[in-house]
Structures are given as structure tokens and as C-alpha cells.
Amino acid sequence: MSPERMRAPWQGPAAPGGAGRVRRLAAIATAVTVAVATPAVAVAAGMTSRTGATTYTAGPHPCDEHGKPRHRGGGDCETKHPTPTVTVTETVTATATQTVTATATVTATATATACGTGVDSTQPNGMEQFLAALVNGTPFAGRRPNINATPDNPNIVSGPANTPGWIDLSTITGYPTTSPVCDVSVDANGSDAFYKIITQGGSVYTLHCAANGTSLVCPAPAQGNTPQSRWTAVSPQP
Numbered sequence: 001m002s003p004e005r006m007r008a009p010w011q012g013p014a015a016p017g018g019a020g021r022v023r024r025l026a027a028i029a030t031a032v033t034v035a036v037a038t039p040a041v042a043v044a045a046g047m048t049s050r051t052g053a054t055t056y057t058a059g060p061h062p063c064d065e066h067g068k069p070r071h072r073g074g075g076d077c078e079t080k081h082p083t084p085t086v087t088v089t090e091t092v093t094a095t096a097t098q099t100v101t102a103t104a105t106v107t108a109t110a111t112a113t114a115c116g117t118g119v120d121s122t123q124p125n126g127m128e129q130f131l132a133a134l135v136n137g138t139p140f141a142g143r144r145p146n147i148n149a150t151p152d153n154p155n156i157v158s159g160p161a162n163t164p165g166w167i168d169l170s171t172i173t174g175y176p177t178t179s180p181v182c183d184v185s186v187d188a189n190g191s192d193a194f195y196k197i198i199t200q201g202g203s204v205y206t207l208h209c210a211a212n213g214t215s216l217v218c219p220a221p222a223q224g225n226t227p228q229s230r231w232t233a234v235s236p237q238p
Contacts (some may be wrong), residue, residue, distance in 0.1 A: 020162060115182030115200055123147070124188035130216060131156065132186035132195055133166065139184040139197055140166035143216040158216050162201060167218045169207060170197060174231030176205060192220070197231075204232045 007128045118134040129144040142156040142165075169175070169184075179201035186195050192209040195218070198204050208229040209218035219229035 073190045080234075101203075106149060109214065115180055118183055120185040122187050123210070124190070124193075125213065127213060129213075130186050130188050130193050130211065134181065134184045137180045137182070139169040139218060141169055141186070141193075141195055141218050142166040143211075160215050160217055162215055167216070169197075169218060172207060172219050172231055174205070174207075176203060176233075178229070179203065193218075202238065204234045206234055207231050 026035035028097045028137055035238055069177050115137055116134070117136070120132040121129055121130045126148045127145070129147055131142045131144060133140045133142070133221075142158050143162070144153055144156055145162065155164065156166060157164055176197075176199050181197045183198045184195060186193060187193070187195075191210065191212045193209040193216060195207045195209060196204060197207075207218065208220045209216060210220040211217075
């Protein structure tokens with residue numbers, strides 16, 4: 001065989017126009033690379049408050065591994081760009097609010113202006129009985145006569161004329177006014193009766209009354225060099 005008629009052996013589908021096909025495939029690959037990267041950048045730029053990821057799903061390639069159409073009459077072998085699938089994840093943050101109700105307990109301390117009521121009595125002889133009573137912090141003095149004949153005699157008298165009723169001992173000079181009176185008592189001996197009171201502050205006072213067997217007079221009147229009786233604080237105080 002002459003050298004003029006010798007041909008180079010054919011190297012498969014890439015031989016006829018192989019260089020051109022290679023260049024076209026390289027351009028397609030570059031376009032695919034740009035197309036794939038670009039949507040990811042667009043999604044990242046547009047999502048400022050969300051986190052996302054971009055994935056791509058490519059359909060079946062129209063060409064085989066030799067660069068030829070897979071089906072007859074398929075036309076030119078073109079590369080389809082993959083369709084991007086965007087997956088967006090949104091994070092929601094919840095803030096819990098708790099309401100606390102507090103209950104306050106208030107303890108009030110009342111200051112007494114009077115210490116209530118009370119009663120006391122003494123019988124110095126078989127003829128009469130002396131009584132002391134405290135009503136709303138005010139002390140009173142009274143006498144119950146003729147108990148020898150009428151032990152259950154309910155009548156209370158007071159004063160030189162045995163006037164029915166009680167003597168208000170808070171009207172007598174020296175009566176304490178800086179602290180309420182909380183108790184009163186009475187005792188008698190001979191012709192003398194003595195009333196005592198104690199205040200809320202703890203101060204004790206005494207008052208002398210005249211009791212001669214026929215009446216009760218408070219305060220005891222002046223006699224000779226002895227002035228009229230008055231409320232006097234005992235000393236020392238308890």
C-alpha cells in the first residue's frame with residue numbers, strides 16, 4: 001500500500017470534530033457551575049432573618065457518555081441546567097411571662113384609750129359594804145347600806161346625804177390623765193376607806209375617803225391641819 005493512501009485509524013466518537021465537542025462540553029460545565037453557585041448567593045443575600053440551604057436536583061442528562069443524543073431525533077445534545085430547590089428553616093423564639101401575686105400580712109396594734117370594766121368591794125362591818133367599779137376606764141365609788149337587815153339590798157348610795165348613785169372618782173384632783181386607768185380596788189378600816197387605781201402605764205394612785213359608818217364621802221374633807229384628800233401617786237412605784 002502506498003504511503004499516499006494511508007489514513008490514520010479512527011479513535012471513536014471523539015475523533016470527528018473531537019476538539020470542538022470538548023470545547024462545548026467545557027463551556028457547558030462552566031455555565032452549570034455558575035448557574036449552581038448563583039442561586040445560593042441570591043438566597044443567602046435575601047434571607048437576613050432566616051437560615052437556609054440550597055440543594056439542586058438535576059434531571060437525566062440528554063446525552064450519553066460519548067456526547068451523542070440518547071434518543072433518536074433528539075436534536076442537538078444540550079445540557080439542561082439543574083433546577084434549584086430552596087429549603088428555608090425558620091426559628092421562632094418564645095418568651096414566657098410569669099405573673100407573681102404576693103399577699104402581704106399586716107399586723108395592727110391598737111392603743112387602748114380605756115382598759116374596760118371591773119368591780120371590787122369590802123365589808124368593814126356588819127352594817128355596810130363599800131364598792132369600787134370601773135366602767136370604760138372610769139372609776140366609781142359606792143356604798144351599800146343596811147346589809148345586816150337586808151343582805152341582798154341592791155341600792156347604792158354615796159355622799160354625806162346618802163344620795164342614790166355612785167361617785168365619779170375621775171373628777172377628783174390629782175386623777176391621772178396621761179395614761180388610761182385599767183383597774184380599781186377598795187379597802188376600809190374604821191372610819192376610813194381607801195380607793196386605789198392603776199394606769200395602763202403601770203402607775204399606782206391612792207385616794208382617801210371618809211367612811212364613818214353612816215355615809216361615804218370622797219374625797220375625805222379637810223380636818224384640822226389635814227387638807228382635803230386627793231389622788232396621790234404611791235412611792236416608790238412598782
